[in-house]
Amino acid sequence: MITLLSGNEAFARGAYEANVKVVSSYPGTPSTEITENLRNYPLIYAEWAVNEKVALEVAAGASLAGKRAMTCMKHVGLNVAADPLMTLSYTGVNGGLVIIVCDDPGMHSSQNEQDSRHYAMFSKLPMLEPSDSMEAKEFLIQAFEISEKFECPVLIRSTTRLSHSKSKVELKEQKITKEGNIEINPDKWVMVPANAKKKHIIVEERLKQLQIFFETAEINKTELNSKNLGFICSGIIYQYVKEVFPDASIFKLAAVYPLPIKRINEFLTKVKDVYIIEELDPFLERELRAEGLTVRTPKRPICGEMSPDIIKNIFLKNKKTTKNIYNDLPARPPNLCAGCAHRGIFYAISKLKLFVTGDIGCYTLGYLSPLNAIHSCICMGASISMAHGIDKATDGNYSKKAVAVIGDSTFLHTGINGLINAVYNKGCSTVIILDNRTTAMTGHQDNPATGITLKGESTYKLNFIELAKALGLKNITTVDPTDVEKCITILKEETNKDELSLIITTKACLYADKSVISNPHSIEWDKCTGCKLCLKLGCPAISFNIEENKASIDITLCTGCTLCVKVCKFSAISEYTTNDD
Numbered sequence: 071m072i073t074l075l076s077g078n079e080a081f082a083r084g085a086y087e088a089n090v091k092v093v094s095s096y097p098g099t100p101s102t103e104i105t106e107n108l109r110n111y112p113l114i115y116a117e118w119a120v121n122e123k124v125a126l127e128v129a130a131g132a133s134l135a136g137k138r139a140m141t142c143m144k145h146v147g148l149n150v151a152a153d154p155l156m157t158l159s160y161t162g163v164n165g166g167l168v169i170i171v172c173d174d175p176g177m178h179s180s181q182n183e184q185d186s187r188h189y190a191m192f193s194k195l196p197m198l199e200p201s202d203s204m205e206a207k208e209f210l211i212q213a214f215e216i217s218e219k220f221e222c223p224v225l226i227r228s229t230t231r232l233s234h235s236k237s238k239v240e241l242k243e244q245k246i247t248k249e250g251n252i253e254i255n256p257d258k259w260v261m262v263p264a265n266a267k268k269k270h271i272i273v274e275e276r277l278k279q280l281q282i283f284f285e286t287a288e289i290n291k292t293e294l295n296s297k298n299l300g301f302i303c304s305g306i307i308y309q310y311v312k313e314v315f316p317d318a319s320i321f322k323l324a325a326v327y328p329l330p331i332k333r334i335n336e337f338l339t340k341v342k343d344v345y346i347i348e349e350l351d352p353f354l355e356r357e358l359r360a361e362g363l364t365v366r367t368p369k370r371p372i373c374g375e376m377s378p379d380i381i382k383n384i385f386l387k388n389k390k391t392t393k394n395i396y397n398d399l400p401a402r403p404p405n406l407c408a409g410c411a412h413r414g415i416f417y418a419i420s421k422l423k424l425f426v427t428g429d430i431g432c433y434t435l436g437y438l439s440p441l442n443a444i445h446s447c448i449c450m451g452a453s454i455s456m457a458h459g460i461d462k463a464t465d466g467n468y469s470k471k472a473v474a475v476i477g478d479s480t481f482l483h484t485g486i487n488g489l490i491n492a493v494y495n496k497g498c499s500t501v502i503i504l505d506n507r508t509t510a511m512t513g514h515q516d517n518p519a520t521g522i523t524l525k526g527e528s529t530y531k532l533n534f535i536e537l538a539k540a541l542g543l544k545n546i547t548t549v550d551p552t553d554v555e556k557c558i559t560i561l562k563e564e565t566n567k568d569e570l571s572l573i574i575t576t577k578a579c580l581y582a583d584k585s586v587i588s589n590p591h592s593i594e595w596d597k598c599t600g601c602k603l604c605l606k607l608g609c610p611a612i613s614f615n616i617e618e619n620k621a622s623i624d625i626t627l628c629t630g631c632t633l634c635v636k637v638c639k640f641s642a643i644s645e646y647t648t649n650d651d
């Protein structure tokens with residue numbers, strides 16, 4: 071059967087067809103839907119891990135047990151999982167082990183734009199890069215075969231365009247694979263120096279063997295057309311090149327590491343002008359130059375996403391190029407949703423002008439005007455450790471005591487380590503866990519504090535208060551983040567203490583728990599003085615009519631959170647009623 075699937079749906083289907091037993095992942099755009107789609111495959115055990123390092127280690131355990139295992143993550147997730155990755159390259163695998171890493175060129179939804187191909191070279195592991203959904207599925211199946219043949223983990227790189235766009239896929243039967251048993255071989259799996267020294271030599275030899283394998287592997291393809299113009303490319307860039315230069319010759323790399331140098335050299339002898347086109351870093355360019363190959367590299371942007379238009383502009387400079395339609399679209403800056411549980415506490419923070427180390431999640435948007443309530447955001451988990459660093463650097467005397475804000479999922483990802491550290495080292499910052507009972511930013515995935523697994527089963531629901539007590543915190547308070555007055559009182563109290571404090575907000579994200587939504591409100595213009603205090607909330611449902619000098623609420627957006635009711639000094643906001651009988 072042939073059907074349309076996104077790259078991520080195709081990866082999930084590939085896991086099924088490849089007879090994968092265990093998948094453990096942590097959400098992150100653009101990779102999330104691979105694991106989410108595994109809900110539809112009852113034969114695969116799939117879970118949300120608390121972070122990517124744990125996810126890879128779970129997959130490694132399943133591989134050690136002789137079963138096929140997979141983990142999926144966004145590019146920055148691989149930084150978190152880099153520690154086990156580097157040494158799993160030494161141990162090797164038992165059952166096939168595949169790591170899908172999804173890069174985000176253009177940073178549609180990411181804090182940086184790193185190019186994960188470097189991790190293949192860094193860890194000396196093979197990396198495949200599909201160009202469409204069919205290849206996503208097929209390369210995944212082949213990746214398991216390569217993993218078992220060479221006894222090593224295999225990386226698959228996707229990018230946002232591949233993961234999120236649909237193309238046709240032929241669905242096939244599930245493969246019957248021989249399942250192994252748990253491998254009792256400590257010399258292989260215990261990486262003490264004596265074993266690791268021997269393994270490093272094996273890793274280097276394996277890399278040579280992988281290169282020989284990819285020289286003849288059918289997945290790397292030579293498409294000979296024009297004798298004058300040719301390209302070397304991989305992944306989604308292949309589609310762009312085909313679109314702009316349908317008659318050109320192409321050396322299409324399926325394996326971006328290690329490279330089939332002899333075959334590329336052969337291609338260079340057959341086509342006069344051969345250009346490398348790639349997205350982000352000049353990875354292929356450097357590798358091929360280091361091998362002494364003479365390749366052309368057009369002047370291209372290293373930052374941002376590639377597109378057919380950019381390729382056209384590079385090569386067809388003087389000819390008519392298509393207009394970039396995206397430039398004409400109105401800007402739509404991100405904002406916390408109307409009724410977002412985070413808004414109230416950020417309003418309180420901004421009123422108190424506190425200095426806030428932020429973290430990654432929907433709440434990062436508290437940084438935006440008019441709330442202006444976050445002063446740093448580096449990576450998941452950094453808020454608590456950075457607040458502790460500020461605290462220590464200023465001997466706890468910083469006039470605006472450092473406050474860390476962190477979401478529930480992010481706290482459990484890597485924030486918890488920072489909190490343990492702050493307790494242990496006698497920190498005295500104030501930490502706020504914004505518990506909206508979901509991993510909202512990436513599309514409402516469950517986590518250990520929601521009490522539900524990826525497969526929708528109920529499980530133990532982690533209790534932040536009990537956890538904090540066990541970690542040694544003495545000052546633990548909870549607050550409804552939409553109760554602005556209470557937030558202000560608690561923040562004043564806790565930031566004045568000479569000890570570490572934890573505040574936990576208790577309102578669910580309205581998209582995770584619809585019962586939070588209530589009737590919309592409206593503004594009585596007779597009472598509205600045009601003071602604009604309600605606009606300081608930055609709620610997208612509230613706008614200002616300049617001619618009338620009055621604020622108004624879009625009732626189609628309002629979720630009845632009543633934050634604006636609480637900040638309005640003139641009692642001008644109340645529940646919306648129609649005059650219709």
Ligand SMILES: Cc1ncc(C[n+]2csc(CCOP(=O)(O)OP(=O)(O)O)c2C)c(N)n1
Nearest residue numbers: 098147430431432477478479480509510511
């Ligand atoms: C290492 C890493 N993994 C994954 C992500 C993707 N990501 C960004 S924020 C976030 C979690 C947000 O959930 P939470 O902390 O509960 O905050 P919320 O969005 O619900 O407010 C995730 C998974 C990332 N940026 N970095």
